[in-house]
Amino acid sequence: MPSGTVHCCEVRNLEKAFDQTVVLSNVNLAMPSGSFTVLVGASGCGKSTLLRTVAGLESPTSGSIWMGDRDVTALPPKDRDIAMVFQSYALYPHLSVRENLAFGLKLRRTPETEIAGRVAEASAILGLDALLDRLPKQLSGGQRQRVAMGRAIVRRPRMFLFDEPLSNLDAALRAEVRVDIRKLHDRMGGTTLYVTHDQVEAMTLADTLCLLRAGQIEQMGPPLELFDRPVSRYVAEFLGSPKINCLDGQLVYTNAGPHITIGSSTLSVPERYRALSPQSVVVGLRPHHLTPASAEAPQFGTLLVTFYEALGFETYVHGTLQGAGDKALVIRVDSNHRVARGDAIAIGVRPEHTVLFDPKSGRALDT
Amino acid sequence: MANGGRLNARQNVKALVVHALLIGAVIYALYPVLWVLTVAFSRDGLGTDGFVLPWPRHWTFANFAIATGASTGKSALFFRQLVNSLTVSASTALLSIAIAAPAAYALARMQFVGKRTGLSGLMLTQMFPTVASAVPLYFILSQLHLLDRRAGLVVAYSATALPFAIFQLKAAFEAIPVELEEAAMVDGATRFEAFVRVVLPVARPALAVTALFAFMSAWNEFVLAATLMSREEAFTLPVVLQRFVGEHSAAWGPFAAGSIVVSIPVMAIFYIAQKQLLSGLTAGSVKG
Ligand SMILES: Nc1ncnc2c1ncn2[C@@H]1O[C@H](COP(=O)(O)OP(=O)(O)OP(=O)(O)O)[C@@H](O)[C@H]1O
Ligand SMILES: [Mg+2]
Numbered sequence: 170m171p172s173g174t175v176h177c178c179e180v181r182n183l184e185k186a187f188d189q190t191v192v193l194s195n196v197n198l199a200m201p202s203g204s205f206t207v208l209v210g211a212s213g214c215g216k217s218t219l220l221r222t223v224a225g226l227e228s229p230t231s232g233s234i235w236m237g238d239r240d241v242t243a244l245p246p247k248d249r250d251i252a253m254v255f256q257s258y259a260l261y262p263h264l265s266v267r268e269n270l271a272f273g274l275k276l277r278r279t280p281e282t283e284i285a286g287r288v289a290e291a292s293a294i295l296g297l298d299a300l301l302d303r304l305p306k307q308l309s310g311g312q313r314q315r316v317a318m319g320r321a322i323v324r325r326p327r328m329f330l331f332d333e334p335l336s337n338l339d340a341a342l343r344a345e346v347r348v349d350i351r352k353l354h355d356r357m358g359g360t361t362l363y364v365t366h367d368q369v370e371a372m373t374l375a376d377t378l379c380l381l382r383a384g385q386i387e388q389m390g391p392p393l394e395l396f397d398r399p400v401s402r403y404v405a406e407f408l409g410s411p412k413i414n415c416l417d418g419q420l421v422y423t424n425a426g427p428h429i430t431i432g433s434s435t436l437s438v439p440e441r442y443r444a445l446s447p448q449s450v451v452v453g454l455r456p457h458h459l460t461p462a463s464a465e466a467p468q469f470g471t472l473l474v475t476f477y478e479a480l481g482f483e484t485y486v487h488g489t490l491q492g493a494g495d496k497a498l499v500i501r502v503d504s505n506h507r508v509a510r511g512d513a514i515a516i517g518v519r520p521e522h523t524v525l526f527d528p529k530s531g532r533a534l535d536t
Numbered sequence: 537m538a539n540g541g542r543l544n545a546r547q548n549v550k551a552l553v554v555h556a557l558l559i560g561a562v563i564y565a566l567y568p569v570l571w572v573l574t575v576a577f578s579r580d581g582l583g584t585d586g587f588v589l590p591w592p593r594h595w596t597f598a599n600f601a602i603a604t605g606a607s608t609g610k611s612a613l614f615f616r617q618l619v620n621s622l623t624v625s626a627s628t629a630l631l632s633i634a635i636a637a638p639a640a641y642a643l644a645r646m647q648f649v650g651k652r653t654g655l656s657g658l659m660l661t662q663m664f665p666t667v668a669s670a671v672p673l674y675f676i677l678s679q680l681h682l683l684d685r686r687a688g689l690v691v692a693y694s695a696t697a698l699p700f701a702i703f704q705l706k707a708a709f710e711a712i713p714v715e716l717e718e719a720a721m722v723d724g725a726t727r728f729e730a731f732v733r734v735v736l737p738v739a740r741p742a743l744a745v746t747a748l749f750a751f752m753s754a755w756n757e758f759v760l761a762a763t764l765m766s767r768e769e770a771f772t773l774p775v776v777l778q779r780f781v782g783e784h785s786a787a788w789g790p791f792a793a794g795s796i797v798v799s800i801p802v803m804a805i806f807y808i809a810q811k812q813l814l815s816g817l818t819a820g821s822v823k824g
Contacts, residue, residue: 224722226718226722245726246718246721246722247721247723247724247725247726251722252722252723253718253719255715255718255719257713259715259719260719261716261719261738262738263734263738272723272733273723273724276724276729276733320719324723324724330722
């Protein structure tokens with residue numbers, strides 16, 4: 170062991186290629202016992218492949234997978250003490266719900282009485298009691314999803330793997346089950362690795378959020394850290410809805426000290442960027458940080474409203490930044506704030522909410 | 537029906553046309569069978585005096601007595617030949633499935649050197665008529681001392697039935713989501729256990745169809761049986777039947793009666809297996 174702590178699962182220098190196409194490279198991921206790690210990323214970035222490699226359903230091209238202090242890279246899935254919930258649920262169609270739940274325990278020659286006990290327990294937790302004697306085809310989508318989770322928890326594995334388990338559910342159910350999954354995780358005390366491309370799921374479920382980009386880990390950490398301190402424009406744009414505003418600007422120094430200009434608008438420079446030399450920058454401003462100008466959020470420009478979306482609890486106002494070559498911008502205002510197309514709103518931002526990126530590399534400038 | 541079973545005029549006409557067409561199709565399919573029945577139950581063979589709808593004039597069971605050897609003191613022999621047919625066909629079905637299922641699974645799920653060539657080879661064997669293999673098979677089985685024995689026929693029939701069985705099962709396995717096996721393997725199964733406990737049960741309808749097909753092809757086969765079997769005790773029913781319409785005489789009555797006797801087991805099997813054949817077991821396994 171290189172480090173002192175033994176993690177529940179650790180992925181080391183993982184590389185995975187299908188034929189010539191490299192799908193994952195240089196992936197290092199440590200999951201402490203009891204942690205909830207969420208993998209997010211655009212479609213095709215390698216999330217499922219990483220999960221499946223941890224499960225043992227794919228073998229890595231190079232690198233290793235560790236469970237505790239065991240190298241499991243060469244072990245088949247059945248010897249890894251994991252359970253997996255598939256996007257499609259993958260329930261055994263020829264077996265009743267009860268038999269689906271018991272399947273893994275039967276294979277492991279668990280005594281009948283214990284099987285019955287564990288099935289009853291899982292069934293009670295997930296509310297499957299009335300469904301135990303049905304076949305999968307006699308269940309609704311949400312019920313199937315619960316059976317798939319039940320099949321994972323009866324096994325009491327060391328680790329749970331989820332591959333987009335909620336993507337086949339409707340929005341309301343998804344929000345409900347999302348909470349259930351986190352509760353279940355806390356209750357079972359296992360370690361969870363969870364794949365999703367839904368950023369609400371990612372933000373709300375994760376202890377550790379791991380954002381994959383083209384097969385590499387772009388950033389990993391607590392969700393709010395990724396949200397507030399993205400290492401790159403990519404991360405900043407991936408998380409948050411509506412998307413972060415990215416505007417081309419200049420970091421300049423005048424007699425009055427450093428500031429950022431975007432067209433004719435001017436922003437003050439947050440403390441952490443004060444050491445930078447004058448240069449072109451990309452200014453990242455989250456819509457919910459842009460507010461009508463006030464004392465804490467001094468005005469830096471004027472938004473000409475072109476369009477707005479009133480959601481009831483808040484309103485997203487789309488417009489252009491005056492004097493900045495008609496740069497498109499989205500801000501969030503309270504729903505009691507009346508806006509109309511053609512309005513000009515003086516907008517401000519608290520200086521510390523500004524993030525800066527290098528225009529060429531897209532990396533964040535605060536290091 | 538939602539409206540209490542009553543149909544409006546338009547639906548009536550439609551139902552009438554559909555039923556008329558279906559009845560027509562049934563008559564078309566059953567007409568020759570009716571002839572066979574008539575001949576089998578008639579004392580005077582084909583003499584139905586040109587009726588359009590054949591029907592026996594003088595009912596008799598004599599043809600059945602002849603066909604089954606009851607009236608010629610050969611019923612034990614006939615029974616033995618019936619058992620031959622049953623065992624040979626059932627064994628062919630079992631052996632074909634036993635070999636085809638693992639082969640088809642490998643072809644459906646795994647990548648290996650020679651896969652494409654193997655598949656083309658299997659396809660190629662389908663292009664030759666059975667007769668072409670009769671002579672080589674005769675020599676092979678004679679070397680193996682399997683001539684005149686049921687095991688010899690089983691080997692020959694299984695070899696013939698295999699390519700089709702493999703293609704059939706390969707398609708069936710490919711239609712099963714891989715995730716089912718992956719789920720089983722994560723649940724604690726080896727690949728083999730996943731195959732036995734998940735793939736095979738899910739593919740049961742396809743296995744039933746394939747087995748039935750192998751059974752039927754063995755049950756009806758004549759050319760190889762006639763070539764490879766020379767002792768009467770080793771005959772299967774198609775060979776027995778054929779003897780009634782030999783070179784010298786054409787005993788159509790017993791021949792027809794025999795055909796009916798030969799068809800009964802097959803009809804029984806179809807009747808028993810129809811649920812298996814029609815069930816869509818994969819429904820509801822994946823996706824909401
Ligand atoms: N068996 C395979 N053979 C070849 N390429 C594959 C295979 N499986 C995945 N890939 C490729 O690897 C890349 C990553 O796939 P993966 O399924 O891991 O993406 P993902 O992040 O899960 O995407 P999604 O969000 O759409 O599920 C894709 O470009 C895909 O085409
Ligand atoms: Mg995926």
